Amino acid sequence: MRASDAERERVAETLREAVAEGRLEMDEFEQRLDATFKARTHGELVPLVSDLPAPGAAVAPVVGVSPATVRGASGDVDWSRRIGGPATSTWAFAFWSGFGRKGRWTVGRAFTAVAVWGGGDIDLREANFEDREVVIRCFAVMGGIDVKVPPHVDLHVNGLGFMGGFDEQTKDAGEPEPGAPRVRVTGFALMGGVGVVRKWTKAQRQRRREAEEYRLRKPDTGDGRKELG
Structure with a gap:
């Protein structure tokens, strides 16, 4: 089925929230966002957010995360993917x-x-x-x-x-x-x-600015986390 502009925008919103929360690194966010606005069918849109929670969905806390898997302070780069080869x-x-x-x-x-x-x-x-x-x-x-x-x-x-x-x-x-x-x-x-x-x-500065502005638009729950939805 052909995708509408509104559906593409909903996918883009999911991606923006994911990068603001540190679920996506900046270069992957840029690639998915570009693919979103080029998508013409639902089949092209679904894989772009299949591994991400929908905006406003409750997410269980992550337990036992290894320090080696944690991104750096900027949240933009997963260095493990860029070293080697x-x-x-x-x-x-x-x-x-x-x-x-x-x-x-x-x-x-x-x-x-x-x-x-x-x-x-x-x-x-x-x-x-x-x-x-x-x-x-x-x-x-x-x-x-x-x-x-x-x-x-x-x-x-x-x-x-x-x-x-x-x-x-x-x-x-x-x-x-x-x-x-x-x-x-x-x-x-x-x-x-x-x-x-x-x-x-x-492009990286612009994407960082957009992600930060989006993060700041989220109301604070009072415990240091941004409220989803």
């Missing part, structure tokens, strides 16, 4: 040109980037990690390399700049989350620059 890239090189690694890719446990009279962009905000600890070695000679990481990873920067810069910016910085990968950025910049910044993508 073979690397899709372990190096990048630019000479009078540029390179980019962004979106869904898997960074190797040792990644080397070289930019000579060129530039490079290494974006880890939506990336997976081959190992719980990765080392990114950046070498910029009369060029520049930008490294973007999620705010809640365990980040260490210790590169050297000579007639150039090797800098870390702390925009959107936060404490490392339990289970988050450790990212070490090191290397050398000669008459060039390497910049490391912690920040969310625009």
